[in-house]
Each structure stands twice: as structure tokens, then as C-alpha cells.
Amino acid sequence: MMISTRGRYALRVLADLAEHDSGEFIPLKEVADRQRISLKYIERIMPVLTKNGYVLAMHGKGGGYKMLKSPKDCTIGDILRLTEGSLAPVSCLMQDAAPCPLREQCRTLSMWERLDTMISGFFDGITLADLIK
């Protein structure tokens, strides 16, 4: 499997925030209840979205999260790369991968590269706005 709960939950939280955006901050507890996701678990996923400008976080009463970017400017590809680390379908294509000694002769490499391109293209062609409409 390629996409773990980490990336999938991030998408659902963002979609939920975008969908219920009224200008107010939405506490994570509300989102967790609606999406039936462990509050503690997504608490740990959120900071990376805050740091990268997807949401604004506010402490204390009346606090919570609020979308900062417009949903149509948030591609699924970027969000998944941020939360999953990589979208490469095989380890030979991962950024930190040691260069394969059989690179030149490998009969499968170009297939993996085409797949990788296709998957990235798929995710980069979808935005949060597409998900909630």
C-alpha cells in the first residue's frame, strides 16, 4: 500500500476544515468527532500543515484551526508529499535511494518511472476544492 492513514487523515481533516469554514476557528475535537478519527493522532499530524501555511492555528477558548490557503490552491499532491514524505511507488525512485548498480540494464526501471510520473500527475491535478464540491 502506498498511502498510509497519515496522509489520508490529513486530507480528510483539511477537507473538513474547508467544508465547514465559516471564518471561525474550528477545534480539532469537532473535526475528529465528525471524521471519527483519533484526536490524539491527528493532533500530531497538524503541526506540519500549520508550519507550511495550510492552516492557521489558535490556542485557547474559541481557538482551533482555520484554512489559510484557498482550497483550490491546495493540491492533493503537495499535501501528501508533505505528510507522507514521498509518493514514490518503488524504493528505487525515492530521493534518498542508493543509485541502483543495474540502472542501465534494468528492464523495469522505465516502467516505474512512468508510473511515478502518472501518479504524481494524478495527485497534482486534484485540489481540495475538487474534493468538497
Place this chain on the structure above:
Amino acid sequence: MMISTRGRYALRVLADLAEHDSGEFIPLKEVADRQRISLKYIERIMPVLTKNGYVLAMHGKGGGYKMLKSPKDCTIGDILRLTEGSLAPVSCLMQDAAPCPLREQCRTLSMWERLDTMISGFFDGITLADLIK
């Protein structure tokens, strides 16, 4: 990551067998040396390919493996599903997955389904013959 070494090695072994097919049996050791894959590891992957009619196995001296199907009748999709078990990109789409309680409201499900279809289509449209030509 989606495709582990299990499926990737299976493809490389089969491509190697097809490429070096001379009618004789090819011992796995030869393939392992050429492909620089642990012999013991692929030994454990082969039986499923034998049982499913991809290769013919022969014990003893002069034995080894030989392609049984024509490479152009071997789709990558079938080989990967056999060796990897599943090609589903997310757990919600796996065969044994418990039906998600939020199925109807989930804003991401249809995206995963489209991705799944796209990936399957990709792999089902490629055969071993494409890899070795």
C-alpha cells in the same frame, strides 16, 4: 511505497528468464547472479509462479526454470497481484478491508477509487514482452 521487492524481483526474474530463453532450463543461481538478487530470497518467491503456470520448474542437474507462458500473455498486473497480494493504493480498498462506516460521506473515497483503477489499468496494459523488447 506500493511495490515491495517481492513483486519487483518476480518481474525481474521472469523478464530474465524470458530474455535468456533458449529452451533449456535456467538454474535460479544464474538469474540471481545476473540480477544481483539474493538466491535464497527469490527461491521463496518462485513457487507461486510455478503453481500459477508462469514457469516450469525442474529439479536436479540440468534443472532450473523455463518460461511456460509466452511473455506477451503475461501482464504485469497479474504477476504483481500474484506476488504482492494486492495493488490497492489505500487500505480502504483492500479486499479484506472492513467496510468503512463513513463510506457515504467520505470526500476522498472516489479519488482513491479512480487512482486504483488507473494503476490497475496501467499494469494490465503492460506485458513481460514489453519489458524485454
Place this chain on the structure above:
DNA sequence: TTTTTTACCTACCAATCAAGTATGTTGGTG
């Protein structure tokens, strides 16, 4: 100023999977 509410941080944990190794056994050949 204390309490409440919320985000955030760190450490831990159990289960599973990945990628092998090690050690044999079975079956065919010369």
C-alpha cells in the same frame, strides 16, 4: 489570577511487514 480550553511536544508501545538468513528436505540426473 486562576481556571478552562485548545494547540503542541515527547516518549512510549504493540503489531505488522520487509527483506532477508539459516537449515534443512525432496526430487531428478549422471
Place this chain on the structure above:
DNA sequence: CACCAACATACTTGATTGGTAGGTAAAAAA
């Protein structure tokens, strides 16, 4: 029989997944 090669089983090591527990920091309300 000796040898070779496929096949089978058990184990290992390390990483990842999907959390939980417990506490800290900040902001607002009482």
C-alpha cells in the same frame, strides 16, 4: 550413489504503522 537444484520452514533484524499517555504552552474567560 553423489550431486544439483527446487522447495519448505523457521528465524532474525530493522523499520513502519497507528496509535496512547502524559505533560507543556498559550490564549481567553471567570
